[in-house]
Amino acid sequence: MSGSSPLYDDPELAAAYARVSAGNLYNAAYERPAIRAVLGEVRGLDVLDAGAAAGEHAAWLAERGARVLALDASAQMVRLARARLGAGVPVLRADLARPLPLAGATFDLVLCSLTLHYLEDWNPALRELARVLRPCGRLVLSTHHPFLTAQMVNDYHARVLVEDAFGGYAEQPVPVRYYHRPLEQIVAALSGAGFTVRALHEPRPGPDADAIDPAAAATLRTRPWFLIVDAESGAR
Numbered sequence: 001m002s003g004s005s006p007l008y009d010d011p012e013l014a015a016a017y018a019r020v021s022a023g024n025l026y027n028a029a030y031e032r033p034a035i036r037a038v039l040g041e042v043r044g045l046d047v048l049d050a051g052a053a054a055g056e057h058a059a060w061l062a063e064r065g066a067r068v069l070a071l072d073a074s075a076q077m078v079r080l081a082r083a084r085l086g087a088g089v090p091v092l093r094a095d096l097a098r099p100l101p102l103a104g105a106t107f108d109l110v111l112c113s114l115t116l117h118y119l120e121d122w123n124p125a126l127r128e129l130a131r132v133l134r135p136c137g138r139l140v141l142s143t144h145h146p147f148l149t150a151q152m153v154n155d156y157h158a159r160v161l162v163e164d165a166f167g168g169y170a171e172q173p174v175p176v177r178y179y180h181r182p183l184e185q186i187v188a189a190l191s192g193a194g195f196t197v198r199a200l201h202e203p204r205p206g207p208d209a210d211a212i213d214p215a216a217a218a219t220l221r222t223r224p225w226f227l228i229v230d231a232e233s234g235a236r
Contacts, residue, residue: 014076016169018054025212034203042066045108051115055081096125112141117178126193133233145227149180194234201228
């Protein structure tokens with residue numbers, strides 16, 4: 001998770017984010033099941049969880065036999081992830097907007113969950129993720145769907161900083177900032193970093209979502225909120 005926000009940098013709000021997102025609709029019953037289905041079998045793989053937040057995905061990966069390294073830009077999220085994951089999963093503080101302190105061709109799979117939309121420029125981050133992947137390794141990422149963010153901007157085709165607020169983590173909605181970008185720019189950034197897009201997924205929530213928020217679940221079945229990209233790094 002990159003990008004400065006009280007939700008990730010303030011100790012109390014970060015803890016609230018970890019607690020709420022562990023069981024809420026959008027994370028627990030929508031994004032996580034969908035992206036994990038795309039990941040498939042991970043046993044025996046070297047996996048980088050890039051933007052690990054409090055470690056929900058990293059814990060799932062480790063439980064299924066992957067060798068996991070988690071990283072996040074937020075000191076508070078790193079602290080929470082280390083407490084959650086223990087000694088079995090190393091957690092590194094690192095910003096995807098900067099060169100990563102990792103050797104090249106180290107990982108079979110990179111998971112980047114709900115992180116890249118906080119970055120204005122995807123190109124440096126994607127080049128670094130391509131660098132640390134082994135030849136023909138996979139990048140599986142989730143981000144805000146352009147259909148969602150298009151409703152917040154005047155020009156769909158432009159990359160635009162969106163001012164938003166997330167409810168449910170404090171008495172008042174917490175301000176957050178992230179970027180709208182059109183689908184064309186998402187695919188172009190991946191291609192420019194040497195990735196081949198294998199598939200694009202527009203997930204729908206499963207039946208578990210109805211027990212949490214049936215109205216929101218019904219909306220998510222007809223209006224995409226997140227986009228999942230399954231891409232492969234080029235042979236080098």
